[in-house]
Amino acid sequence: MTFVLQLVTLQNIPMDTEPKFFETNPTAGVVGQPLNRVDGRDKVMGRAKYSAEFNNLPGLVHAVLKTSDVAKGRITGFDTTAALKQPGVLAIITHQNIPKLAKTPNDAEGKKAIGAPMGYLPLTDDRIHYAGQPVAVIVADTLERAQYAAALLRVQVAAEKPLASYEDPKAQLFDPTKIQDGKTQAHVVRGNAQTAFAAAPIQLTHKYTHAINHHNPMEPGATTAHWEAPDRLTVYESTQGVTRTQKALSTMLGLSAEQVRVVTKYLGGGFGCKGSCWPHTVLTVQAAKFVGRPVKLSLTRPQMFTSMGHREDQTQTLRLGATNDGKLTALIHEKTSTTSPWDNYAESNSKIVNMLYECPNFEASYQLARANVMTSTFTRAPGEAPGSFALESSMDDLAYQLGIDPIEIRLRNYAEKDPSTGQPWSSKSLRQCYARGAELFGWSKRNPKAGATRNGRLLVGWGMATASYPVHNSQGMARARLYADGHAVVQSGATDLGTGTYTVMTQVAAEALGLPVEKVRFELGDTKLPTAPNSGGSVAAGTVSSSVYMAVQDLWQKLIKVAVLDKKSPLYRAKLTDVEAKAGRLQLKANPKKGEGFAALMKRADMADVEGNGQGRYGSGYEDAQAAANADPAKKDEAAHHSMHSFGAHFCEVQVDPDLGTVRVTRWVSVHGAGRILNAKTARSQIIGGSIFGIGAALMEGTVRDQNLARYTNASLADYHIPVNADIPDMTVEFIEEHDPYINAMGVKGIGEISMVGVSAAVANAVFHATGKRVRELPITPDKILGTKAV
Amino acid sequence: MNNFSYIQANSAKEATGIRQATPQAAYIAGGTTLLDLMKAHLEEHPQLVDINLLPFKGIEQTSDGLRIGAMERMSDVGEHPLVLQQYPAVSESLLLAASPQLRNMASIGGNILQRTRCGYFRDAAFPCNKRVPGSGCPAIAGDNHNLAILGTSEACIATAYPGDLSVALAALDAVLTLENAKGKQRRVPVTEFYVLPGKTPQRETVLEPGELIVAVTIPAAAHARRSTYLKVRERASYAYALASAAVGLDVQGGTIRSARVALGGVGTKPWRSPEAEKVLTGAPATEATFRAAAAAALRGAQPRDDNRFKVELAQNTLVQALMKVAG
Ligand SMILES: Cc1cc2nc3c(=O)[nH]c(=O)nc-3n(C[C@H](O)[C@H](O)[C@H](O)COP(=O)(O)OP(=O)(O)OC[C@H]3O[C@@H](n4cnc5c(N)ncnc54)[C@H](O)[C@@H]3O)c2cc1C
């Protein structure tokens, strides 16, 4: 049978990069090594418990959501007769019988206090604002019975005509003044862009549109809620941040944070959609209260399209002014997009346009239109990904128009400091990224003419684009406990999105402790642990690794104090600042031979264990952290004088079938400078994954909203296409070694999102090089290549 | 999904008998598409009749051509040496479809009876004439990127059969053997099996209630041996066709002696094109001939806003397929 054959071949696949490095040298330099995932075995064996897998809770029952068919209207009633008659049905919860919450996000004050992504909570009234909005929660003893009852439940609705998007002729555009929950100023003006543009010898004005994208992590949103006592709740939640969920739930329920425990041991991807606490989570918690039993809810795949946000449909207009030798003089960016009935959410596309190249004049503005959709939310590289599509496509236009190589045009506009703030970069290796990427790709062999390279019938094109992503402000805590027998437990309430946080933090702790990695256990994903930031905005690796590092330093300081007071220690009476910890040994800096291992010291002192706490934060430079347990607070200010970004470059080859309109990526090179790389293997995987996501956005991803009914027509993974293996060639990924002294204690910038920035432009630029046709509408599907649609 | 009962039939007679007793019951073969439809409440059946034990097996030469049992799996048929050698278009149409996992489960009969991927049909929250007759067709003024441009009606513009196999079968004159509750068999060419939507898009085939597909027979022919299936889609694998072409040519001395052409992804049913075949037959096997044939095939096309590109795409697909078999 075919099936068996496949299994056999699977076993024969050679495994790459076995972690041989620490067999020979158990401690030094494990940070950065391509260590295999420490949780890999548990995942493969099915032992890793995801949030919908806590099935042993006493009396656990199941909830499903009944959602609205129409996108706008009013609920006039429910017919629950048939549903309630079904065996096993415990409750049908609607806006008519749901218990009141202490706070809802339905008013601005509540929304802010909760930190809710959406200014409306379903089941708080009879209104329907978007298709897929939950209108009832059905609880039953089995999942199947709950589903069946949900199907039998009849919802009577007085439907109204919805608005589907900003493209609807009836949509009213408005200037939001602030976007992203008021966090970001919409209007930005630097210099005088209008005048400079009018005076520019080269003027490019282009519109770029971006399809709606959905995150679609493999693991859907899932919640298991367990009220252990009337005032004590534990929630197993599929979230990128247990603390944020804890805050949201406790605020809505009127509990203190300590009364709500949130646990996320494993996450099957998030990409931003699990960065906030969405309605289904609190509805599950309320359902559990309602029936007095633990309740589990897992969103269905179609529900994933209307439950946890999306990347909004949008048009950007970019006006670019330049001199005849390709120097930018003006950039004017306007974005128009759809938002929900309540919130002014738009990805901040203009930020990257403002900082990527030296340009004295800049202006940005946003326009929104309210429609019957749920609120959009951060989606991998929010703003940077679509913003770079516009900017990097226009830069490519500029290069062709002036006959300048695309890399050269970017070097001519290389920003030596951050143009948006005037601050120096904390570090920037973009020149090296261009050079190394070009070398790996063979860029020098590029035919400068578009539409001139063929492979048989196929048109071959090469394109490149710049990537950049900011290091966001964040801070977090960690705790490290070292046992005298040479084991350690290190903890931080961070989340591992599936990308390797468990692994890299184990490496950081092992190296700081001088222990082999297998002697260190790293624990995360629980509000009982020290608070860590949301794993989003690419902050986790930098902040959590710094916290771990600082916690270990704190622990060493405690042991050093014991040592200098211990008559039997070789370090007796040494000055604290003269002692250092290296590879698990406490020793004199000036005379490393004088010292001892922690085990001997702890044994004499009768210490079973020693614990350290640390706070890693943005802007406590790594050199200070090396010197002392606590970073010099002054350095934080110094950091504020730097602009902190990762940079990179993507190179892409496509082959385009001019008759069939298909575009296939055939070669890929990405080179990034992103501070210290904690694990060569997981980092490479991260860049590959992000780039594939970008290729998806470039060539096939797009959720289609019916413009009359405001409901998605392809809300399934059969119809919403993401790349499959056949779409992706071997990818070359490299990092430029970078030591950034300002970022944080570990010098880590984070690579979660930069991997996606610039990708769609690199693909579109390669398509232009292949065909001579510029596609400014994502995704670049065959219809756009064939030219029956205006481009 | 609704509650349903399940029963395994040991013979065709037993299976059709159960269907007769419970007209709303459905046969289940691989279940790869039926269960999806039931989970989404697009079809509701109180009973499933498992037909996997039925002896509709075997891939064998007969005097009428190659006979393939309806219960054979897509992967087994696609990889079968006789199919590979004598009907390359059929093999390719199977192996370019779905995913390996699905092909290992899915049967030939089930493939022939799969239903449209029209997004409105696939979501019970939308109106749809095919699903709920008379409720309207939102696709005409809505998202019709993937839908048909040939054979459409005011009631429905869906590619009722979105798959690949039947396109190759339609091109190569395949004939279905059907069997009813009385044990009576009849033979229906694939080209006549599917019907146009007209005013009744809910009716998709001439299959009578309870009738089983027993086998499909494909006649041997020179144009069948020299046939191919070309499938165009947005992603490289695991996607339905935007447009596809199944073609077979018998070329001798540069002249086309016989030609077979069918298009997928563009018609409301697998779209055999006698118009294109007429242009091809007796003409020189040149690109100019192929272009003329493609133009003839698409002459009656009625595109909508989002699927206008399919007129050009389908023609180019057909030309590329013909160029490939012409060598
Ligand atoms: C994600 C996805 C992608 C796909 N992509 C493609 C693709 O690219 N190309 C393609 O061609 N197909 C594709 N398919 C469709 C796939 O080929 C069908 O699901 C499969 O062929 C159905 O076969 P089955 O045996 O599982 O049928 P079932 O699901 O068991 O049955 C389907 C229907 O046929 C009826 N039926 C089955 N056998 C008989 C019989 N002998 N007599 C009478 N009635 C019968 C059943 O009652 C039911 O109504 C895809 C499917 C999925 C889910």
Ligand code: SF4
């Ligand atoms: S095209 Fe046909 S299947 Fe699609 S919505 Fe219209 S009637 Fe339904």
